[in-house]
Amino acid sequence: MLWACILFPQLALDTVLRERDDPEAPLVLLGGPPQRRVLRAVNPAASALGLRAGQALTAARALADGFACVDVEPARIEQLQQLLAAWAYRFSAQVSLHYPRALLLEVGSSLQLFGPWPSFEARLREELAALGLRQRIVLASNPVAARMLANGHDGLALNCPQATRDALLDMPVERVGLPSEAAEAFARMGLRRLGQVLALPRDALARRFSAQVQLHLDQLLGLRSLGLDFYQPPDRFEARLELNFDVESHQALLFPLRRLIHDLAAFLAGRDCGVQRFELHLEHAEGADTVLKVGLLAGERDASLLFELARGRLEPLRIPAPVRNLRLLAADLPPFVPQHQALFDPRAQQAQPWDQLRERLRARLGDDAVKGLRAEADHRPECAWQGVEQGGQGHLVMAPGRRPGWLLPVPQVLAETGLQLLGQAERIESGWWDGGDVRRDYYRIETRDGLRGWAFRDLAAPGPLWLQGWFA
Amino acid sequence: MGAVVELDRLLDQRQVWRGRQAQARPQGLQPTGHAALDGRLPEGGWPAASLSELLLASPGCGELQLLWPTLARLSGEGQRVVLVAPPFIPYAPAWQAAGVDLRWLVQVDAEAGDALWAAEQCLRSGSCAAVLCWPERADDRALRRLQVAAETGNALAFACRPRQAALNPSPAALRIALDLRPAQWRVLKCRGGLPPAAPIACPGQG
Numbered sequence: 184m185l186w187a188c189i190l191f192p193q194l195a196l197d198t199v200l201r202e203r204d205d206p207e208a209p210l211v212l213l214g215g216p217p218q219r220r221v222l223r224a225v226n227p228a229a230s231a232l233g234l235r236a237g238q239a240l241t242a243a244r245a246l247a248d249g250f251a252c253v254d255v256e257p258a259r260i261e262q263l264q265q266l267l268a269a270w271a272y273r274f275s276a277q278v279s280l281h282y283p284r285a286l287l288l289e290v291g292s293s294l295q296l297f298g299p300w301p302s303f304e305a306r307l308r309e310e311l312a313a314l315g316l317r318q319r320i321v322l323a324s325n326p327v328a329a330r331m332l333a334n335g336h337d338g339l340a341l342n343c344p345q346a347t348r349d350a351l352l353d354m355p356v357e358r359v360g361l362p363s364e365a366a367e368a369f370a371r372m373g374l375r376r377l378g379q380v381l382a383l384p385r386d387a388l389a390r391r392f393s394a395q396v397q398l399h400l401d402q403l404l405g406l407r408s409l410g411l412d413f414y415q416p417p418d419r420f421e422a423r424l425e426l427n428f429d430v431e432s433h434q435a436l437l438f439p440l441r442r443l444i445h446d447l448a449a450f451l452a453g454r455d456c457g458v459q460r461f462e463l464h465l466e467h468a469e470g471a472d473t474v475l476k477v478g479l480l481a482g483e484r485d486a487s488l489l490f491e492l493a494r495g496r497l498e499p500l501r502i503p504a505p506v507r508n509l510r511l512l513a514a515d516l517p518p519f520v521p522q523h524q525a526l527f528d529p530r531a532q533q534a535q536p537w538d539q540l541r542e543r544l545r546a547r548l549g550d551d552a553v554k555g556l557r558a559e560a561d562h563r564p565e566c567a568w569q570g571v572e573q574g575g576q577g578h579l580v581m582a583p584g585r586r587p588g589w590l591l592p593v594p595q596v597l598a599e600t601g602l603q604l605l606g607q608a609e610r611i612e613s614g615w616w617d618g619g620d621v622r623r624d625y626y627r628i629e630t631r632d633g634l635r636g637w638a639f640r641d642l643a644a645p646g647p648l649w650l651q652g653w654f655a
Numbered sequence: 656m657g658a659v660v661e662l663d664r665l666l667d668q669r670q671v672w673r674g675r676q677a678q679a680r681p682q683g684l685q686p687t688g689h690a691a692l693d694g695r696l697p698e699g700g701w702p703a704a705s706l707s708e709l710l711l712a713s714p715g716c717g718e719l720q721l722l723w724p725t726l727a728r729l730s731g732e733g734q735r736v737v738l739v740a741p742p743f744i745p746y747a748p749a750w751q752a753a754g755v756d757l758r759w760l761v762q763v764d765a766e767a768g769d770a771l772w773a774a775e776q777c778l779r780s781g782s783c784a785a786v787l788c789w790p791e792r793a794d795d796r797a798l799r800r801l802q803v804a805a806e807t808g809n810a811l812a813f814a815c816r817p818r819q820a821a822l823n824p825s826p827a828a829l830r831i832a833l834d835l836r837p838a839q840w841r842v843l844k845c846r847g848g849l850p851p852a853a854p855i856a857c858p859g860q861g
């Protein structure tokens with residue numbers, strides 16, 4: 184078994200930065216009681232202003248101004264960790280959040296599928312960068328060693344227990360996760376490296392230090408295993424994004440929306456499912472949320488497609504009040520079935536599959552805008568066709584040229600001057616069984632301009648000719 | 656002294672074009688289904704992956720007679736045909752009787768403003784073989800967009816427009832005016848050749 188540890192060295196800061204569209208602007212994270220606010224983390228731009236983590240806010244204000252302050256929110260960090268676990272679940276069945284701010288993945292069994300470790304690692308880094316997170320990745324032969332080596336290394340890949348042990352021997356004692364009093368005691372004894380500690384006789388160590396120390400050292404070397412509880416993906420997706428200021432325009436909503444949808448896509452890929460319906464709640468300072476429902480005909484999980492669909496529905500929406508928060512809910516998660524494509528497709532340069540095109544049209548024009556036609560076995564013109572999702576052939580065979588190609592939505596009264604009736608009348612008398620009884624004599628007519636139409640005289644209410652279609 | 660210029664190079668640069676292109680393009684051939692019309696068009700049919708403009712004396716004056724054979728052939732091959740905001744309801748039994756496979760016929764309802772957008776999306780996607788639209792007030796730019804989209808998606812675009820639009824220039828590869836009395840088709844413009852001078856009589860309406 185091989186374990187990868189992905190450590191997020193500044194998860195709290197990245198949680199905030201990834202949701203802002205100006206990550207280069209100076210920003211600090213605040214913590215501590217209200218009487219004494221302390222800077223918890225600063226981004227590089229703030230660091231250039233002379234701000235450091237650990238400073239009091241009053242001191243920071245004296246040093247510089249023009250930096251944004253954001254409160255640390257443990258709930259949001261926890262939410263992001265859950266999302267990261269969902270993301271990692273697509274790469275490995277054994278994902279653990281045992282250590283804070285770090286993901287543990289068993290990757291030994293995933294290498295068959297995701298390729299040799301260097302390309303696998305590159306892919307992990309690329310996707311994490313797309314999620315807006317800084318990361319350190321270490322591969323080792325057991326999870327505890329991977330986590331502790333990540334304290335001092337980035338990009339280290341150790342395939343066997345011996346190499347792991349060699350790398351551990353060089354680690355400083357205070358950085359391998361020993362209890363703090365034990366680490367301090369070792370340092371006072373002059374033992375700086377873990378190798379020096381491990382060279383000591385085992386029974387002497389056991390006598391001087393608590394059992395916890397020996398257990399941890401054994402787990403580091405893989406002599407004893409650590410009980411990990413593995414991540415189980417939830418059945419629904421819910422994410423909430425606080426905008427921290429009132430947003431009144433659609434444009435300003437698009438960036439956070441894109442971030443939410445990318446998170447959703449990462450979650451879906453991890454669970455190998457698509458989304459068929461999701462809801463976007465626009466929360467206002469007061470009053471009920473504005474709910475935007477996005478429905479698809481088939482499960483999809485492509486981030487750009489989902490974003491475009493959501494955007495298509497968001498843009499025509501009238502929002503009654505400024506938006507405070509965005510929340511995305513997806514409960515209907517059917518299995519994802521990729522589009523079937525033949526190798527020798529007759530239309531070789533099919534850039535966009537029909538399903539995607541249909542969703543795009545529906546997103547902008549309305550749910551019922553795209554439809555097929557089905558011919559029905561009925562002689563009444565109004566009932567002889569139906570707009571349905573998937574068109575189909577009818578069973579009533581009609582000779583070509585007997586019926587007009589275009590039908591008027593409602594029959595129109597036709598002035599009879601200059602009209603020429605062609606041929607005999609055709610009587611259509613049908614529908615007594617469903618209440619839509621018609622008794623009509625249909626004529627083919629030709630107007631003065633030469634247009635050929637289809638008109639009827641109603642036998643139930645004698646009167647003018649009614650035009651119902653054109654032989655186009 | 657003017658240098659001697661090779662004829663082939665001039666032809667390649669499209670500075671000079673042959674009046675009558677002898678070679679047909681069998682791979683992209685899109686016959687209209689009307690032998691009399693096919694014989695008069697330079698490509699032996701609709702210009703492939705291009706916009707064709709039908710200029711109608713009035714709506715319903717015979718555009719379906721002209722298009723049905725093509726739509727029947729495409730839908731019979733399992734290729735999708737899209738009607739974007741048709742002015743009337745397509746009467747399904749008649750379309751079926753004309754040979755159109757309704758399983759491959761799609762109707763898109765759109766407001767006038769969105770119809771051009773929808774037509775462009777369908778053309779550009781490459782998943783539709785033919786797209787029919789009825790642009791009411793389409794300017795030169797809109798038609799050019801349709802033409803480019805048809806090239807991108809390798810699809811046939813048909814724009815049905817009132818006959819008054821014949822006076823304005825158009826980027827369409829083929830322009831056919833449909834007359835009622837007498838019932839005939841006049842080719843006003845066809846890319847790659849001179850338009851035939853004589854009108855083509857419609858096959859008798861059944």
